[in-house]
Amino acid sequence: MVAQSENGRGMTSELQENVNMWKKLWRINAPGKMLITLWRIVHDCLPSGFQLRRRHIPALEGCCFCERDDRIEHIFLLCPFAECVWDSIKSHFDLKLCRSELRSMKQWAFDFLGRSSNIQKTVMAVTLWHIWEARNQARNNTTPTSPRQVTLKILAYVDMIEQHCTRSAFAARSDPTQPAPRWSPPSEGTILINTDAAVFRAAxxxxxxxxxxxxNGVCLLAVNERQTGCTSPETAEAMAIRCDLRTALDEGHQKIMLASDCLSIIQRIQSVGCDRSTNGALTSDIKVLATGFWDCSFMYVNRSTNAAAHLLAQCSEQTSCNVYRDVIPEPIREVLLSDLSKSCGIISKKKKVCFHK
Structure with missing residues (x-):
């Protein structure tokens, strides 16, 4: 049975016990209005019909979509309208809603925050806000909105956040007086693997x-590969790393350093604990593969120093698979030359730097 706020005042935050979860909530990469709505959902203090009637404020009886009891849990998770939206969204981002374990919105939201990636947390906040918006439009007799329309709005909003909001946040924290990060070669005898992934949801x-x-900065091998299915960027990054390690083992390399611009995945790989996120199986595979090398390390790098791998991943939009061996990859020629020129202070000028041809 779903626990309810029987006094009509919402639920307390229990800050002492849940301080970490509250921090996670406010750190979600989403607009402030959506985080405030999420906070009010967790506290059960949105003006739902149930809450309005408890305060003796005139309100419609029942849900505006299905005429059932419109408590907060029903509005956002159990209503057929909300279920249609979630069913469409979760296939794009590999969400696990666990509605069968629902006891209260606070418990559900905190459980979701505890097991989800950063992008999945963003998707949750954006989806809840748009469901609330659609519900208000239906209640106020404005133009009706279908679950599909809401889904498309959510996907577009999340894509906008990924492309612009995250980038702006990093830019705001950057120090213009500091020199831009530059690519640097590995130590002698070690192979540096730069990796990246790109998600093309529409396709x-x-x-x-x-x-x-x-x-010496010599490009030994470069690969781009397309894989079917829609997944989260974080999952795609993890799959790319797993593919990289398998390739390096097949090539016979034993000392490698793998560089990725996905901080969350690198942190999960470097963690000694068990990864219980949706990418836990991938993280486990990566750790097992890493034991097959004499020396294998992972590091996070800035996007600007990972440009070559990023461009290769983007090439998958046009071609399904390319393997560049003993040839200069044309799509990243300029980036490779730029990396070498920027690292000239690290690589001895007496050494002749060249590509395999």
Whole structure:
């Protein structure tokens, strides 16, 4: 039975016990209005019909979509309208809603925050806000909105956040007086693998891109590969890393350093604990593969120093698979030359730097 706020005042935050979860909630990468709505959902203090009637404020009886009891849990998770929206959204971002374990919105939201990736947390906040908006439009007799329309708005909003909001946040924290990060070669005898992934949701696939370079900056191998299915960027990054390690083992390399611009995945790989997120199985595979090398390390790098891998991943939009061996990859020629020129202070000028041809 779903626990309810019987006094009509919503639920307390219990800050001492849930301080970490509250921090996670406010750190979600979403607009402030959506985080405030999420906070009010968790507290059960939105003006739902149930709450209005408890305060003796005139309100419609029942849900405006299905005429059932419109408590907060019903509005956002159990209403057929909300279920249609969630069913469409979760296939795009590999969400696990666990509605069968629902006891209260606070418990559900905190459980979701505890097991989800950053992008999935953003999707949750955006989806809840749009469901509330659609419900208000229906209640106020404005133009009716279908679940499909709401889903498309959510996907567009999340895509906008990924492309602009995250980038702006990093830009706001950057110090213009500091020099831009630059690519640097690995130590002698070690192979550096730069890796990245790109998700093309509209086309229904994602691309992986990676390249192997030695201590002289020589590009030994570069690959881009398209894989079908829509997934979250974080999952695509993890799949790319797993593919990189398998390729490096097949190539016979034993000392590698893998660089990715996906901080969350790198942190999960470096963590000694068990990864209980949706990417836990991938993280486990990566850790097992890493034991097959004499020396294998992982590091987070800035996007600007991972540009070559990023461009390779983007190439998957046009071509399904390319393997560049003993040839300069044309799509990343300029980036490779730029990386080498920027690292000239690290690579000895006496050494002749060249590509395999």
């Amino acid at each position: 229904g696939f994602f691309g992986l891109g990676f390249l192997l370079r030695d201590h």
